[in-house]
Amino acid sequence: MSDEKRESFSETEPHEADELHLSVSRRHRTAPALYGIMGEFNNPSDLVAAARRTYEAGYRRINGYSPYPIEELSEAIGFTRTSLPLIVLIGGILGGLGGFFMQYWMEVVAYPLNVGGKPYNSWPAFIPITFECTVLVAAFAAVLGMLVLNKLPQPYHPVFNAPNFALATRDRFFLVIEANDPRFSHDETKQFLNTVGAKNVSDVEI
Amino acid sequence: MADEPHNLGPLHHSTAPVVAPGLTFASVTDKISSIVLKRKTPLWWFLGFALSFILFQLLLLTITKLVFEGIGLWGVNVPVAWGMDILNFVWWIGIGHAGTLISAILLLLRQKWRTSINRFAEAMTLFAVAQAGMYPIMHLGRPWLAYWLFPYPNTMGIWPQFRSPLMWDVFAVSTYATVSAMFWFVGLIPDFATLRDRARSKPFQLLYGLLAMGWRGSARHWHRYEMAYLLLAGLATPLVLSVHTIVSFDFAVGIIPGWHATIFPPYFVAGAIYAGFAMVLLLTIPLRKLYGLESFITMRHMHNMAKVMLATGLIVGYGYVMEAFFGWYSGNHYERFMIWNRMHGPYSGYYWALILCNIITPQFLWIKKLRSNLLVLWLLSLVVSIGMWLERFVIVVTSLHRDFLPSSWGMYQPSTWDWTMFIGTIGFFFTLLFLFIRFLPMISIFEMRTILPDAEVEE
Numbered sequence: 001m002s003d004e005k006r007e008s009f010s011e012t013e014p015h016e017a018d019e020l021h022l023s024v025s026r027r028h029r030t031a032p033a034l035y036g037i038m039g040e041f042n043n044p045s046d047l048v049a050a051a052r053r054t055y056e057a058g059y060r061r062i063n064g065y066s067p068y069p070i071e072e073l074s075e076a077i078g079f080t081r082t083s084l085p086l087i088v089l090i091g092g093i094l095g096g097l098g099g100f101f102m103q104y105w106m107e108v109v110a111y112p113l114n115v116g117g118k119p120y121n122s123w124p125a126f127i128p129i130t131f132e133c134t135v136l137v138a139a140f141a142a143v144l145g146m147l148v149l150n151k152l153p154q155p156y157h158p159v160f161n162a163p164n165f166a167l168a169t170r171d172r173f174f175l176v177i178e179a180n181d182p183r184f185s186h187d188e189t190k191q192f193l194n195t196v197g198a199k200n201v202s203d204v205e206i
Numbered sequence: 207m208a209d210e211p212h213n214l215g216p217l218h219h220s221t222a223p224v225v226a227p228g229l230t231f232a233s234v235t236d237k238i239s240s241i242v243l244k245r246k247t248p249l250w251w252f253l254g255f256a257l258s259f260i261l262f263q264l265l266l267l268t269i270t271k272l273v274f275e276g277i278g279l280w281g282v283n284v285p286v287a288w289g290m291d292i293l294n295f296v297w298w299i300g301i302g303h304a305g306t307l308i309s310a311i312l313l314l315l316r317q318k319w320r321t322s323i324n325r326f327a328e329a330m331t332l333f334a335v336a337q338a339g340m341y342p343i344m345h346l347g348r349p350w351l352a353y354w355l356f357p358y359p360n361t362m363g364i365w366p367q368f369r370s371p372l373m374w375d376v377f378a379v380s381t382y383a384t385v386s387a388m389f390w391f392v393g394l395i396p397d398f399a400t401l402r403d404r405a406r407s408k409p410f411q412l413l414y415g416l417l418a419m420g421w422r423g424s425a426r427h428w429h430r431y432e433m434a435y436l437l438l439a440g441l442a443t444p445l446v447l448s449v450h451t452i453v454s455f456d457f458a459v460g461i462i463p464g465w466h467a468t469i470f471p472p473y474f475v476a477g478a479i480y481a482g483f484a485m486v487l488l489l490t491i492p493l494r495k496l497y498g499l500e501s502f503i504t505m506r507h508m509h510n511m512a513k514v515m516l517a518t519g520l521i522v523g524y525g526y527v528m529e530a531f532f533g534w535y536s537g538n539h540y541e542r543f544m545i546w547n548r549m550h551g552p553y554s555g556y557y558w559a560l561i562l563c564n565i566i567t568p569q570f571l572w573i574k575k576l577r578s579n580l581l582v583l584w585l586l587s588l589v590v591s592i593g594m595w596l597e598r599f600v601i602v603v604t605s606l607h608r609d610f611l612p613s614s615w616g617m618y619q620p621s622t623w624d625w626t627m628f629i630g631t632i633g634f635f636f637t638l639l640f641l642f643i644r645f646l647p648m649i650s651i652f653e654m655r656t657i658l659p660d661a662e663v664e665e
Contacts, residue, residue, distance in 0.1 A: 045664040051425075064425035067231060067400075068655040072663045074429040084433045088441075106357060106365035115369050128374040128452055132381040135445045139385045139438060143392055146434035150427045153419035160422065166403040168423045169396070171231035 033206040035158035036061075036178040037189050038165075039198020044070050047173040050196040051076035054177065057192065061181035065159065065174040084145050091141025092134050099133025100126055158206045176204065224319045224657055226501035231661075234502075234654045238647050239404045241497055247644060250496060255640040261633025268627045269344060277347050279623045286606045286618035291341040293598035294628055296453055297481070298338035298635075299379065300474075300594065303446055304482020305331025306386060309393070310442035313435075318657050319510055322502040325650040326493075327486050328390045333638040334485075335383045337631040342375070344627075371455040378452040385445055389438050395421050396431075396652040450478045457601065463544040464605035467532060473525035480518035480564075481594035483511050484587040491584045493643065502649055505578065512577045515590065519568040522597075526565065540610055548604045552617065556600050563593025 041047040064073045103126040112120045177189050193201045282289040305327035312320035343352045355376045357366050366373050398418035405411045454474035457465040494503040533545035548557045567589045576582045608615045
């Protein structure tokens with residue numbers, strides 16, 4: 001699978017998928033709408049190994065949850081690229097150009113003032129502020145870009161319904177196979193999660 | 207990240223473990239979050255907070271009086287128009303730099319030991335910058351017009367004058383404050399989620415829940431989060447160097463003897479890191495004792511910080527020597543007089559005290575035995591903090607009070623209100639710091655988890 005495909009695929013966020021699934025389940029099922037099936041792990045190694053096997057088994061709409069960042073985990077679920085660096089680069093370039101030309105416009109066009117006989121466009125004196133504007137806008141791009149791509153703030157999410165999920169911010173590790181995965185089938189998927197070593201395998205309702 | 211084993215054993219102090227052995231994800235989480243959520247607030251917290259809050263009132267009183275009466279309240283006057291307010295501005299902002307150095311530069315250098323002190327150091331940065339920012343604004347004389355510094359379309363049809371280092375300062379300090387605040391907040395998001403899930407009372411669940419913004423530790427989120435954090439560190443690194451460089455331009459671009467020196471930017475940056483590490487040590491030594499955090503903030507941290515302090519202290523010492531050398535070598539009458547006046551003039555006591563505090567005293571840090579003694583280390587840090595304050599006094603005052611024309615010479619004496627303002631900012635700084643250690647995790651919980659032996663993924 002090419003990297004672009006991975007990125008576009010992985011950008012599919014749960015709640016768009018939820019809506020899709022909701023309509024399907026309303027038509028075909030009477031049980032409460034299902035977000036996916038979740039299993040627990042006690043340590044990062046088991047979670048990463050299970051995530052690898054799940055990906056190899058052909059599941060794609062999967063996600064891991066951990067109390068701290070695990071590089072191997074995002075690789076295991078096939079999420080390796082993000083457009084964030086590009087967003088920050090664009091932010092930095094816009095900030096730099098904006099910062100410089102703001103000063104140029106004010107000092108040369110809007111309000112030319114002779115200061116100590118210096119030229120109106122005394123560009124070396126504009127560099128410090130150009131630099132500060134570059135960093136400022138790039139930093140905003142990094143923070144806001146991260147939040148927007150992660151779809152945060154998002155006060156409600158189905159995984160919070162899962163038993164023990166409060167431990168995902170302490171010492172427990174979770175793997176979810178989402179119900180809208182093309183290969184998802186309730187009983188088989190549940191069985192599969194058991195075979196990869198997950199504990200407390202349970203349904204996550206929307 | 208996991209290229210270095212965690213426990214090399216007590217072969218040498220510097221290879222002492224970053225965290226004490228035996229810690230687990232659960233124990234790290236519970237220990238740090240319990241300080242905020244469960245433990246009874248200790249008596250010393252109330253006493254410390256009350257004392258800081260009282261001192262903070264001095265600041266409010268001074269500012270109120272200043273707004274009514276004008277800056278004649280302070281001891282500043284021609285020729286020394288930049289007195290304690292500007293030197294305190296430089297002092298506070300310098301202290302802030304250690305926080306960014308620890309959180310950003312040491313992150314890029316993959317220094318794991320930064321993890322248990324970065325949150326605290328970043329908070330210190332923010333609070334110190336808040337104090338620093340007040341001084342130039344109050345020094346404007348009409349502080350309610352401070353927004354004139356920003357380029358905004360106005361009916362007067364005028365724009366700021368961007369060739370002035372004072373404008374660069376406005377942009378540098380406000381960018382620094384904003385980026386530091388964002389860096390700090392981003393670092394806190396996963397820990398807010400931890401506190402949300404641990405909190406028992408509804409108001410705290412709601413408060414931390416709102417701040418966590420629905421963070422749930424998703425692998426996709428972590429991936430972008432790590433990228434954002436790394437990029438922010440990459441941005442903050444040149445930023446922190448630029449801020450004190452620009453602060454030094456406030457002086458170096460001027461033509462006053464003793465200010466007009468090319469060595470100022472690196473010399474100021476080194477001084478800032480020096481003062482900042484002294485302040486981090488000054489604060490962490492008692493805190494780790496009071497909260498029993500010795501297993502997180504180990505002797506390795508103390509040694510490393512002491513070594514950074516020693517190294518930057520030597521750079522600062524080199525700066526002093528070069529300053530004197532340039533003054534002499536320039537052959538310029540005024541530069542030579544400035545150096546002579548510093549060493550033998552009416553403020554020579556400050557100069558020699560500064561040499562004693564900043565060059566002689568830190569040499570004790572070469573001795574491992576003294577580095578290992580926390581009381582000695584704490585006292586040395588205090589001496590360095592005072593020394594750095596003296597340095598700024600010497601730079602600001604001795605250069606201004608006797609410049610080119612003897613007819614315009616004068617003396618500077620800080621007024622009582624200069625001191626109340628300074629003590630007031632110390633009170634405000636500690637007020638914020640006490641609130642921080644009570645309501646936010648002072649050690650980054652999620653980053654602590656990453657450096658535990660359990661965190662390694664076995665293939």
